[in-house]
Amino acid sequence: MTTAAIRRRPGTPCWVSLMVHGLGTTQDFYGALFGWSFVQVPGAQQFGPYVRGILDGNEVAGIGQLPPDRRLPLAWTTYLATNDADATAEAIRGCGGTVGVGPLDAGEEGRIAMASDPAGALFGIWQAQAHTGTAVAGPHGTPVWNELVTGEAVWVSTFYQSVFGYELETAGRDENDGDDGGDDVVTLRLDGRPVATLHGLGDGLGRIRGSYWMTYFEVDDTDVAVRRVVELGGHVIDPPRETAAGRVATVADPEGAVFSVVRSATR
CATH class of the missing domain: 3.10.180.10 (2,3-Dihydroxybiphenyl 1,2-Dioxygenase, domain 1)
Known part of the structure; x- marks a missing residue:
């Protein structure tokens, strides 16, 4: 913890x-x-x-x-x-x-x-x-990561760098995405420590919702948490999948607020 x-x-x-x-x-x-x-x-x-x-x-x-x-x-x-x-x-x-x-x-x-x-x-x-x-960050139910989902990560990263002084690290793969290569991903770092990622989806970004920040909450078991979301009246956006960061799923609560759950690989 x-x-x-x-x-x-x-x-x-x-x-x-x-x-x-x-x-x-x-x-x-x-x-x-x-x-x-x-x-x-x-x-x-x-x-x-x-x-x-x-x-x-x-x-x-x-x-x-x-x-x-x-x-x-x-x-x-x-x-x-x-x-x-x-x-x-x-x-x-x-x-x-x-x-x-x-x-x-x-x-x-x-x-x-x-x-x-x-x-x-x-x-x-x-x-x-x-x-x-x-x-606190780490136990089940705590926010452990934040990711900006946007059209062009590299472009918008200059805004955040100018305002907050982040060090920018451009990579071809998102830690929270299981797909290899080709992604527009920028990691925001402070004093060398990663604090957030920007993930550019290009034309894959939905026009209705547009750019948004995603919160990742730690869970003890991603699959169990997803089933519990459904039992409680929420629904699944992206089912559980393995990533470099851990096992991740994206869900929505009963009013439609979207968030992600992750069993971190470091746990």
Whole structure:
């Protein structure tokens, strides 16, 4: 089990969050699948009801409730750490991205902004104060990897490099993909350590959904987790497959939010 640092290097994925219509039923789904319990976050209620998933006393992810009149596509959102949300927001705008919300204070928890890269993929930035982000990575039910699925990874990687100072590593094979060669894949590194991948699909990227960040959650057994997803009312997008990173499957929860589960090869 790897415990996350309290203060993360800017650009490090530090939190994942999901906005849904049925907060209670979504808690039931992820609680049964990952073993999470939940606590309400009073300081976040200015944005609507919001809870954090807890695993063995550690905060791992957030789930909030959308207003009844908001009918938006649901997706897990990756948050990238920053020491200065306002300066990062300005850098995002200056490098061709868009800041849709904020920066604004989330009570005493931290300072937040929601942005999108030049290809349209939504992500958050988080300047930690009382809430420092995901507290543990490694056990069943914890987020262990983040991947941007986009049209051209090499092209959009320059945006993320300019904003966050990543070192870029271009490769012909995605660690989370079982296919050999020919892939447009860039690994984002900080201080030499890989923190995320960008996977370009070219014409294979769906026009309706467009570019998006994918969250990978660790599981003890990928096949068992996929069957459990279906039992709980979700469905399978891509069935379990062996990859260099481990056994991976892509699924959706009952409201349609897509995520991946992985039994890491290093476990």
